[in-house]
Amino acid sequence: MVDIIHENATEAKSPGGIPFLLEAENVAKAFHGVPALRKGDLKLRPGTVHALCGGNGAGKSTFLNIVMGLLRKDDGTIKIKGHAVDFKSASEALGHGIAIITQELSPVLEMTVAENIYLGREPKRFGAFIDFGALETQAQKLLDDIGFPIRASARMSTLSLAETQLVEIAKALSFDADIVIMDEPTSAIGEHEVHILFAAIERLKSRGSAIIYVSHKLSEIFDIADEFTVFRDGEFIVSGLVRDVNRKELVTHIVGREVKFVEKERPNAGAPILLEVRNLSRNDEFRDISINVAAGEVLGIYGLLGSGRTEFLEAVYGMEKPTSGEVLLAGKQVPRGSPRESIRMGMAMVSEDRKDSGLVLSSSIAHNITLSALSLMAVSGFVKKQKEKEVVEEMIRSQRIKTSSSELNVENLSGGNQQKVVFARCLTTDPRLLICDEPTRGIDEGSKQEIYAFLRDFATKGHGVLVVSSEAPEILQVSDRIAIFKGGQLVDVIDGHGATQQSIMELAS
Amino acid sequence: MNATTDLANRNTTERRKAEITREFVKSFSIVLVFVGICVLFTSLNQYFFTWNNWLNLLRQSSINGILAIGVTFVILAKGIDLSVGSIMALAGMVAANLVTTGNESPILFAIVAALGTGAVLGLANGALIARINVPPFVATLGMLSMARGLTLIYSDGRPIANLSAPMKWIGSGNVLGMPVPVLIFFAVFVIGWITLSRTTFGRYIYAVGGNEKAARTSGISTRTITASTYVISGLLAGLGGLVLTARTTAALPQAGIGYELDAIAAVVIGGTSLSGGRGSLVGTLFGALIIGTINNGMDLMGVSSYYQQLLKGAIIVLAVIADQIRK
Numbered sequence: 001m002v003d004i005i006h007e008n009a010t011e012a013k014s015p016g017g018i019p020f021l022l023e024a025e026n027v028a029k030a031f032h033g034v035p036a037l038r039k040g041d042l043k044l045r046p047g048t049v050h051a052l053c054g055g056n057g058a059g060k061s062t063f064l065n066i067v068m069g070l071l072r073k074d075d076g077t078i079k080i081k082g083h084a085v086d087f088k089s090a091s092e093a094l095g096h097g098i099a100i101i102t103q104e105l106s107p108v109l110e111m112t113v114a115e116n117i118y119l120g121r122e123p124k125r126f127g128a129f130i131d132f133g134a135l136e137t138q139a140q141k142l143l144d145d146i147g148f149p150i151r152a153s154a155r156m157s158t159l160s161l162a163e164t165q166l167v168e169i170a171k172a173l174s175f176d177a178d179i180v181i182m183d184e185p186t187s188a189i190g191e192h193e194v195h196i197l198f199a200a201i202e203r204l205k206s207r208g209s210a211i212i213y214v215s216h217k218l219s220e221i222f223d224i225a226d227e228f229t230v231f232r233d234g235e236f237i238v239s240g241l242v243r244d245v246n247r248k249e250l251v252t253h254i255v256g257r258e259v260k261f262v263e264k265e266r267p268n269a270g271a272p273i274l275l276e277v278r279n280l281s282r283n284d285e286f287r288d289i290s291i292n293v294a295a296g297e298v299l300g301i302y303g304l305l306g307s308g309r310t311e312f313l314e315a316v317y318g319m320e321k322p323t324s325g326e327v328l329l330a331g332k333q334v335p336r337g338s339p340r341e342s343i344r345m346g347m348a349m350v351s352e353d354r355k356d357s358g359l360v361l362s363s364s365i366a367h368n369i370t371l372s373a374l375s376l377m378a379v380s381g382f383v384k385k386q387k388e389k390e391v392v393e394e395m396i397r398s399q400r401i402k403t404s405s406s407e408l409n410v411e412n413l414s415g416g417n418q419q420k421v422v423f424a425r426c427l428t429t430d431p432r433l434l435i436c437d438e439p440t441r442g443i444d445e446g447s448k449q450e451i452y453a454f455l456r457d458f459a460t461k462g463h464g465v466l467v468v469s470s471e472a473p474e475i476l477q478v479s480d481r482i483a484i485f486k487g488g489q490l491v492d493v494i495d496g497h498g499a500t501q502q503s504i505m506e507l508a509s
Numbered sequence: 510m511n512a513t514t515d516l517a518n519r520n521t522t523e524r525r526k527a528e529i530t531r532e533f534v535k536s537f538s539i540v541l542v543f544v545g546i547c548v549l550f551t552s553l554n555q556y557f558f559t560w561n562n563w564l565n566l567l568r569q570s571s572i573n574g575i576l577a578i579g580v581t582f583v584i585l586a587k588g589i590d591l592s593v594g595s596i597m598a599l600a601g602m603v604a605a606n607l608v609t610t611g612n613e614s615p616i617l618f619a620i621v622a623a624l625g626t627g628a629v630l631g632l633a634n635g636a637l638i639a640r641i642n643v644p645p646f647v648a649t650l651g652m653l654s655m656a657r658g659l660t661l662i663y664s665d666g667r668p669i670a671n672l673s674a675p676m677k678w679i680g681s682g683n684v685l686g687m688p689v690p691v692l693i694f695f696a697v698f699v700i701g702w703i704t705l706s707r708t709t710f711g712r713y714i715y716a717v718g719g720n721e722k723a724a725r726t727s728g729i730s731t732r733t734i735t736a737s738t739y740v741i742s743g744l745l746a747g748l749g750g751l752v753l754t755a756r757t758t759a760a761l762p763q764a765g766i767g768y769e770l771d772a773i774a775a776v777v778i779g780g781t782s783l784s785g786g787r788g789s790l791v792g793t794l795f796g797a798l799i800i801g802t803i804n805n806g807m808d809l810m811g812v813s814s815y816y817q818q819l820l821k822g823a824i825i826v827l828a829v830i831a832d833q834i835r836k
Binding site: 317319339340342343344349351356357358359360361362363367371372374375378381382383425429 | 707708709710712713715716718719720722723724725726727728729730782785786787
């Protein structure tokens with residue numbers, strides 16, 4: 001197996017070799033008669049980063065799963081280095097030099113970094129005993145080579161989320177694959193780690209490997225990709241060189257219509273203060289933070305991973321108790337550490353991770369929407385079905401949630417629609433202040449603009465929005481003022497109407 | 510306006526119909542299994558499909574059914590309760606002590622004492638788990654041993670017999686031809702089913718079991734919900750203890766050993782997910798009936814109880830496999 005991989009790698013590097021590492025044409029797949037992919041085309045050149053773009057439901061994941069051998073295609077051809085293939089399993093794909101880095105992290109926490117990277121492939125002594133010395137040296141060499149600042153002997157459980165993601169990336173690269181698929185590799189890592197990852201990608205390119213890069217963050221695609229291919233509604237739309245296309249054109253291809261970027265107007269000066277945070281601190285996560293949000297205002301918080309931004313939001317909302325300081329909503333003190341009380345006073349929170357804390361995936365769309373406001377739709381503890389149904393239907397309409405029935409489990413929805421369900425749940429309690437932590441993570445560009453428009457609109461009604469994002473363009477687009485967090489402290493609050501990406505990133509790092 | 514209301518009403522009826530159909534389809538596979546087992550035993554034994562045997566079968570299933578309903582609440586909220594067998598022994602003992610001949614308090618005292626004992630021990634479980642974050646498996650494993658110890662201390666290791674007539678009636682009486690334990694079982698089922706499917710509390714249980722953090726973000730007092738499922742489980746264990754004592758006409762210190770496993774088995778066979786958030790009481794009802802039917806059918810055929818154990822285990826595993834395939 002190892003031999004085959006090396007052989008393939010040399011082949012790819014040889015000058016005058018095949019023009020394409022991967023050639024897919026007319027790949028099709030249907031589930032229970034419903035086509036998920038009708039015409040998947042992609043041509044991957046050695047030594048390039050190829051961005052695969054498309055909204056949710058465009059067929060990207062189906063396509064990649066077929067390439068990876070996790071799904072079988074119904075139709076079409078896939079050629080690896082000129083040879084037609086039809087993988088039956090992921091290990092077969094791996095044997096042909098295709099590795100994948102997924103969004104889902106699956107580390108064995110009680111093992112070391114080295115053990116995790118080479119799990120099941122450990123160097124052995126006498127064919128039975130793991131050679132821990134060699135294992136560690138080998139892993140450390142791999143990490144050093146790709147420039148990840150991680151000790152191979154460290155226990156997985158001591159690593160941060162970003163570092164865990166880097167280990168996952170290192171693991172994929174350890175297979176010496178010449179086609180590496182990266183599916184949203186930066187969703188859990190900070191700016192700093194993104195630079196490390198991009199440097200590693202450059203090294204892979206120079207050795208002749210090719211990367212299929214999937215990301216909803218367009219700025220990354222323009223940073224790292226050489227070529228792009230767009231899928232929409234299960235079909236190949238267009239492909240070309242990234243340098244020949246601009247952001248707006250690419251978004252138009254992805255969404256299929258021209259997207260209107262949200263414009264923001266200045267809120268009224270002298271509007272009353274809605275949220276007042278006074279000297280809020282929590283252990284060493286963040287210290288002494290005072291911020292106001294006026295009625296009609298969107299306040300953006302920008303900071304790198306570990307700047308205390310998420311912890312701050314959670315303390316304001318009551319998920320965690322602050323160690324000192326106070327939070328006032330419309331002049332009234334908000335009780336500490338109780339989301340229930342916060343909701344009662346008029347707050348609602350769209351949390352960072354839909355699957356982790358936003359939705360009950362095992363429940364229906366309807367039950368998720370009404371979860372916060374259920375007691376308002378009940379008489380002496382019994383849910384009034386009619387009332388509930390009205391609320392659910394109204395929310396599905398106003399939030400434009402695309403579903404055939406509100407009784408479906410929410411796990412069947414695409415990411416963008418799931419996020420709309422979270423927003424719907426927040427709105428059922430009629431909040432005055434909406435707290436959003438990374439409201440558009442993992443969502444396609446079209447839905448992103450809808451969410452920005454919604455946030456602006458919500459503020460215009462005299463409500464307030466407090467939004468955290470690690471994407472500078474997002475913060476710039478929605479915020480009236482921008483608070484910059486760094487190392488658990490509030491560095492500065494700047495006007496959002498004149499700020500540039502450059503200026504906020506400099507303040508934050 | 511009238512037209513809209515009309516339409517809305519029709520939608521509601523349709524929706525209700527759809528809901529019933531869905532419930533039915535969801536539990537259809539388990540009903541099928543149940544019917545299959547019944548057909549099998551009917552063909553093997555002529556006495557199986559008689560009214561008397563059905564009453565007997567239901568009576569035998571009722572105690573496990575009552576316990577399993579309580580355990581369903583706990584498992585739906587992503588917990589586990591291993592202590593119900595021991596709690597029922599203590600509750601039965603406390604109740605029996607109040608209604609022996611010579612010391613004959615009103616039967617109501619015994620009922621309140623049994624339910625109270627169960628609820629208090631359930632609350633102890635709930636407090637340990639929801640307040641102090643002791644893992645449910647450990648907390649209830651501890652309670653399994655502690656409640657059994659309390660039972661032995663309280664009874665000094667001796668059974669309490671000579672129960673009053675009203676107490677015995679709970680175990681062997683009939684109302685309109687139906688055994689009292691069966692009526693209690695069905696009443697508990699109906700109340701439980703309404704609670705889980707129609708009330709905010711029921712919804713919150715599903716939400717907490719499905720994703721506790723999301724439930725908390727949504728403003729649910731997740732600790733209270735979690736703790737109350739253990740109170741319910743304890744309360745029903747107390748009720749089960751009362752019925753068991755009445756049926757055996759004596760409170761035995763070793764009563765209820767292993768009952769927690771049968772209760773969990775009924776829940777699992779009924780398709781409720783051990784990882785929380787998914788499942789229904791209808792499933793549990795049939796889960797309990799299936800276990801009861803297998804025991805009853807094999808008793809009739811004179812199969813040794815050793816083989817019964819083996820088959821019951823195999824069915825639990827098969828039920829879970831079937832569930833995996835369905836997913």
